[in-house]
Amino acid sequence: MTQTIQVGHQVPDFELEAYDPASGDFAKFSLAKQKGAGRWTVLFFYPADWTFV
Amino acid sequence: MTISRDTKFVHLAWRTHEKELGTVKYLMASDVKGDVGRMFGVLDEGSGLTLRGTFLVAPDGRLTNAEVNFFNVGRNIDELMRKFKANMYLSKKTTEACPSKWKDEGDLTLTPNARMVGKVHEALKAGGKA
Helix, strand or coil, X not given: CCCCCCCCCECCCCEEXXXXXXCCEEEEEEHHHXXXXXXXXXXXXXXXXXXXX | CEEECCCHHHHXXXXXXXXXXXXXXXXXXXXXXCHHHHHCCCEECCCCEECEEEEEECCCCEEEEEEEECCCCCCCHHHHHHHHHHHHHHHHCCCCECCCCCCCCCCCCEXXXXXXCCCHHHHHHCCCCC
């Protein structure tokens, strides 16, 4: 995927492996599921773990 | 949800050891290949690291807000919350607009129309009406 998304445009569905501190287990994030549940999503990118945020 | 290119295993270790993350409840996602970072234009191809980008996606899948900070500038929750609140408010009040001084629900908004052209100053003084 090389196209960058512009504000106001649709974000294509994607999935990511994740760690879920709430359950203490591994989980999968799915944008499609978020949308299906009628939820807003905040994506918070940062360079790497063990650095300041 | 937070995203970096670290694996979920490293996320677990970091969350467990760093006391600043003790209250973190949200998902810590792993963008190992950098595909999602690239999609949002925050992947620095030189270093392979992702810039400090924050994106808000509405329930209908629309990208409603984007903010990108360079590596050396941390994010401020008050700056972000104002934009998140404005976008969530406007998703319900689709004819209104949040001016620069808008901070939270109940603050003055504008409802742009033909009479307001060239009269924004007067509209702001008159409580957002033209």
